[in-house]
Amino acid sequence: MPEGHAIHRHGRILTALFGGDAVAASSPQGRFAEGAALLDGLRAGRAHAWGKHLFWPFLSTSEQAAAGGIPTVELGDPQATWLHIHLGLYGKWAFAGPGVAGLHGAGIRVSPTEDSGMRKTIDGGQDGTTRLVEAPTGGRDGLPEDNIQVLGELATTPTTRLRLAGPEAVAQLTGPARCEILSGEEVLGVIARLGPDPIRNEEGDRQRFVAGARRRKIPAGQVVMDQAVVAGPGNIYRADCLWRTGISPLRPANKVSESRYRELWDDLVLCMGRDVDSGIIVTIPPEFQPDPIPEGDPELSRFAVYHRTGRPCVRCGAIIREELMAGRRLFWCPGCQR
DNA sequence: CTCTGATGGCTAC
DNA sequence: TAGCCCTCAGAGT
Structure with missing residues (x-):
């Protein structure tokens, strides 16, 4: 049950984990199969957050030949394929993979207590699961209050709306109120109402x-x-x-x-x-x-x-x-x- | 096991 | 204002 701070945080995390990389996208649940197919193979840019909305641009790999660095795309850029997510009441992200450990270096605390619960990275991978990078110790409160889970195993479930896999990480999204592909113009239309x-x-x-x-x-x-x-x-x-x-x-x-x-x-x-x-x-x-x-x-x-x-x-x-x-x-x- | 509520928001009456 | 949608942990039986 996220408020805006969590969405900005998700934007930072997703950018740190996938920015600049081509992603493999799928919808194990099936309800976002068409959208996932559009994203599959595209290169992730820098995610934007506005209020409780996440707008994440993806670019075709051919128009990104330059490589190196994370593509920064203006909100609403018509060249990009935009992933729009609103978590609603129950939406959640789950992350796993080696890249999660590097989030600390990117200034993102994944568990409330620094250096707690770190474990050795093991990237499993067979049968669609990915192994733990950081244990969700949760620090003082012990709660993943921002709707993030950093799991020991990231197996897909029947409710996994979107699964993204990059070279460094896997992210899975469940229960969003909105998960859709938008044009740049449509992105600006959503923002105009905020x-x-x-x-x-x-x-x-x-x-x-x-x-x-x-x-x-x-x-x-x-x-x-x-x-x-x-x-x-x-x-x-x-x-x-x-x-x-x-x-x-x-x-x-x-x-x-x-x-x-x-x-x-x-x-x-x-x-x-x-x-x-x-x-x-x-x-x-x-x-x-x-x-x-x-x-x-x-x-x-x-x-x-x-x-x-x-x-x-x-x-x-x-x-x-x-x-x-x-x-x-x-x-x-x-x-x-x- | 069933029921409820939760940091949200849309649509229809 | 009510109903509905998304999911699941925790409480109650």
């Missing part, structure tokens, strides 16, 4: 967010989940970043001041950007982190209000509340969010 992404944080994005949010009359808590206003935050960042900036999710969006929206944008930029590296969301400020860290319920050491219904707010002591907002569980503190 608001600014705090992880991209491009020129003018903050003001675009502020203006977009102020225009709405729905509750602020709904605006933060509206991907047309801001692309990337999900239920956790919605709850906790509103808490961090002291904004009540119940307040009508057009009644929140511009300066508070600027603070919220900056906070989303800070939290989400930082979590791309670890893949683990940690939104509770360090001074409020429980000490010692409780056993058995890692969420308590990571979130301030998310999944903390009925507990006292770590900042003001009021009891955290929960209600259903537009079909999603909303958590907030009635004491310090106004």
Whole structure:
């Protein structure tokens, strides 16, 4: 169940594992057989992420004779074959192969604790399985929170929508809400419906967010989940970043001041950007982190209000509340969010 | 074994 | 707003 930080992370990992290489693509499940056939044999470029969407360009090997390095392709480039993936609620990537060990060098932490659980690389390969490179120790939380599994064995299953194999790695995708081939023009069409992404944080994005949010009359808590206003935050960042900036999710969006929206944008930029590296969301400020860290319920050491219904707010002591907002569980503190 | 819910989002009424 | 889709871990019987 990924929020935007995980998708950016997947983009980095996929680029590090496959960028510049020709890939063998297949759809063991069969539901992406046509798309996989289009990708098969193409050379992977640098993956782009925008909000919760992944856009990954592939180029024919002939137009890549130059070789060397990872092809960087502008979002929407008409020359590329674009793989578009949206994980929805249950989508997951699994990786294996020697390249996974090199992710550390690329600045990507695959397990939350550096140097933990490393094992010797063995590339099996017969009968379609690939052996472990790094054990999923999971560090402190023990959870692959970013929907990545680094498995001891990567056998295909009846639900493997897409399998990619390159010289250094194998990646398998299960359960995506969207997995399709798009033209460059279609990529731009998808992006046109998305608001600014705090992880991209491009020129003018903050003001675009502020203006977009102020225009709405729905509750602020709904605006933060509206991907047309801001692309990337999900239920956790919605709850906790509103808490961090002291904004009540119940307040009508057009009644929140511009300066508070600027603070919220900056906070989303800070939290989400930082979590791309670890893949683990940690939104509770360090001074409020429980000490010692409780056993058995890692969420308590990571979130301030998310999944903390009925507990006292770590900042003001009021009891955290929960209600259903537009079909999603909303958590907030009635004491310090106004 | 069955049932539920989950960090999402689309479409139809 | 309800229904539906994607998958599977964890809880309940």
